[in-house]
Amino acid sequence: MADVFDVIVIGAGPAGENVADRVTTGGLTVAIVEKELVGGECSYWACIPSKALLRPLDLAGEVRRVPGLEAGPVDPKAVLAWRDSMVSGYSDEGQVGWLDSVGATLVRGGGRLAGPRQVEVVGPDGSVRSLTARHAVVLATGSEAVVPPVPGLAEARPWTNRDATGVRAVPRRLVVIGGGVVACEMSQALHGLGARETTMVVRGGGLLERVEPYAGEMVAESLKEQGIEILLNESAERIERPEPGGEVTVHLSGGRTITADEILVATGRRAATRGLGLSSVGLEDGPVRVDDSMRATGVDGGWLYAVGDVNGITLLTHMGKYQARLCGDVIVARARGTADDLPSMRDRADGMGAPQVIFTDPQVCAVGLTEAQARADGFDVRTVEYDMGKVAGGYLLGDGYRGRAKAVVDERRRVLLGVTFVGPGAADLLHAATIAVTAGVTLDDLWHAVPSFPTVSEVWLRLLEEYGL
Ligand SMILES: Cc1cc2nc3c(=O)[nH]c(=O)nc-3n(C[C@H](O)[C@H](O)[C@H](O)COP(=O)(O)OP(=O)(O)OC[C@H]3O[C@@H](n4cnc5c(N)ncnc54)[C@H](O)[C@@H]3O)c2cc1C
Numbered sequence: 001m002a003d004v005f006d007v008i009v010i011g012a013g014p015a016g017e018n019v020a021d022r023v024t025t026g027g028l029t030v031a032i033v034e035k036e037l038v039g040g041e042c043s044y045w046a047c048i049p050s051k052a053l054l055r056p057l058d059l060a061g062e063v064r065r066v067p068g069l070e071a072g073p074v075d076p077k078a079v080l081a082w083r084d085s086m087v088s089g090y091s092d093e094g095q096v097g098w099l100d101s102v103g104a105t106l107v108r109g110g111g112r113l114a115g116p117r118q119v120e121v122v123g124p125d126g127s128v129r130s131l132t133a134r135h136a137v138v139l140a141t142g143s144e145a146v147v148p149p150v151p152g153l154a155e156a157r158p159w160t161n162r163d164a165t166g167v168r169a170v171p172r173r174l175v176v177i178g179g180g181v182v183a184c185e186m187s188q189a190l191h192g193l194g195a196r197e198t199t200m201v202v203r204g205g206g207l208l209e210r211v212e213p214y215a216g217e218m219v220a221e222s223l224k225e226q227g228i229e230i231l232l233n234e235s236a237e238r239i240e241r242p243e244p245g246g247e248v249t250v251h252l253s254g255g256r257t258i259t260a261d262e263i264l265v266a267t268g269r270r271a272a273t274r275g276l277g278l279s280s281v282g283l284e285d286g287p288v289r290v291d292d293s294m295r296a297t298g299v300d301g302g303w304l305y306a307v308g309d310v311n312g313i314t315l316l317t318h319m320g321k322y323q324a325r326l327c328g329d330v331i332v333a334r335a336r337g338t339a340d341d342l343p344s345m346r347d348r349a350d351g352m353g354a355p356q357v358i359f360t361d362p363q364v365c366a367v368g369l370t371e372a373q374a375r376a377d378g379f380d381v382r383t384v385e386y387d388m389g390k391v392a393g394g395y396l397l398g399d400g401y402r403g404r405a406k407a408v409v410d411e412r413r414r415v416l417l418g419v420t421f422v423g424p425g426a427a428d429l430l431h432a433a434t435i436a437v438t439a440g441v442t443l444d445d446l447w448h449a450v451p452s453f454p455t456v457s458e459v460w461l462r463l464l465e466e467y468g469l
């Protein structure tokens with residue numbers, strides 16, 4: 001017999017959890033279906049463990065820059081234990097308790113659409129349970145690592161983000177395929193934890209291709225100083241691993257071969273829609289297209305929504321959670337017949353260029369448009385840059401502190417279109433920029449937002465002075 005709920009959410013990662021929270025707060029009943037751990041990729045195999053691994057290394061870098069202090073050698077065993085505690089020993093008991101506390105019903109198993117408002121859940125014992133939604137079904141199934149079709153790669157059983165963030169024994173020789181965020185963060189983490197030969201194979205001409213080019217260059221310089229080899233404009237053409245778990249040989253397009261103990265693939269992610277039954281509602285596999293209220297387009301009756309990585313808009317936890325909050329509120333409003341178009345119920349932030357912090361040393365913190373994007377979009381662009389090492393708050397942080405800020409200005413409105421900070425410990429500088437970009441604060445108003453002395457935030461003042469204020 002079918003169980004009936006107002007809302008059914010498939011996937012209990014950060015996005016799914018936030019939908020459940022908002023719709024129960026709005027007085028609706030919700031079932032949330034999860035096939036692995038409540039908390040999703042982010043809590044166990046992505047954001048949390050990667051940042052737990054990076055934090056001690058980051059701090060050691062800071063300590064090394066401060067005269068009078070010495071950073072002892074990093075103790076990998078202790079760092080891995082810290083990681084384990086940050087992922088709650090890969091137990092979701094705490095998160096299940098939270099779901100209970102908001103009144104959501106957890107259904108363990110793999111969910112799939114079985115027609116309009118119908119969801120089938122295949123439980124851990126293989127039994128099938130049918131659920132019906134009165135108002136909405138929300139897809140929040142996240143994404144999975146892509147393994148490119150390089151001959152021999154799949155057979156070599158490469159590491160993905162799951163193995164890298166869950167590392168138990170750090171490989172001595174590591175090859176990393178990719179030059180994006182996961183590749184940079186995990187190369188730094190694994191090298192800092194004991195890999196002696198780490199080689200990044202990057203098919204493009206630089207790292208971190210979605211941010212300002214200077215950011216990728218500063219990260220590359222730092223990774224090289226840490227001892228990581230970066231091969232640009234190179235591709236893996238063929239992989240050999242005769243013994244499972246044994247040495248792996250990577251043949252590169254330029255003719256070189258690299259032998260390593262492990263290979264990590266960090267070449268992007270695909271929406272987790274395989275086996276999700278999208279065809280039962282007339283959709284194809286792949287990212288689920290949505291409107292700005294997160295409602296799936298092309299589905300009769302408007303009962304299907306998609307939030308987080310599965311809609312492919314911005315693959316970041318905080319953006320998935322933002323989408324989830326507005327989606328939950330929209331579902332409640334539509335169920336109650338109240339206004340569903342309040343300003344807080346439409347996605348504005350994704351289109352402006354979502355804020356992101358890349359937790360390398362130096363950190364890359366960016367919001368809004370890059371100069372190239374702003375020019376391509378036809379804005380009347382002017383940019384200003386400043387060396388963060390020249391502000392008192394910067395050079396006081398340590399000997400050899402290096403950082404650089406860049407602002408992209410819309411000359412017509414005298415507002416910021418995008419801001420990038422690259423520097424150690426710059427993460428918390430970003431939110432001020434996010435506010436300025438999102439709210440369209442004019443440069444003339446920013447002039448009166450006086451940064452405290454001596455903080456790195458004084459770079460705001462310097463950027464405005466560079467602009468001519
Ligand atoms: C190594 C790494 C580090 C990252 N670091 C950061 C960071 O520092 N900051 C940041 O903002 N983002 C980071 N990200 C991105 C972030 O992890 C994702 O954007 C985020 O996890 C997306 O949340 P989600 O809820 O959409 O999906 P997920 O977290 O992937 O959760 C989806 C959930 O749905 C479940 N599920 C899937 N299919 C089904 C099904 N058919 N039935 C039932 N359940 C199902 C899954 O088991 C999972 O629990 C990182 C990603 C990686 C790979």
Ligand SMILES: NC(=O)c1ccc[n+]([C@@H]2O[C@H](COP(=O)([O-])OP(=O)(O)OC[C@H]3O[C@@H](n4cnc5c(N)ncnc54)[C@H](O)[C@@H]3O)[C@@H](O)[C@H]2O)c1
Pocket residue numbers: 148149177178179180181182183185202203204208209235266267268269314315316356357358359
């Ligand atoms: N701190 C953070 O916010 C954080 C950390 C990690 C991941 N994430 C998010 O998770 C998502 C996934 O990260 P990612 O690093 O896997 O993806 P990415 O898109 O950031 O980088 C993928 C990299 O792989 C390369 N690539 C793609 N296909 C390839 C192929 N066939 N052969 C060789 N190289 C190939 C690309 O050129 C790029 O360098 C991103 O959207 C990222 O924003 C965020």
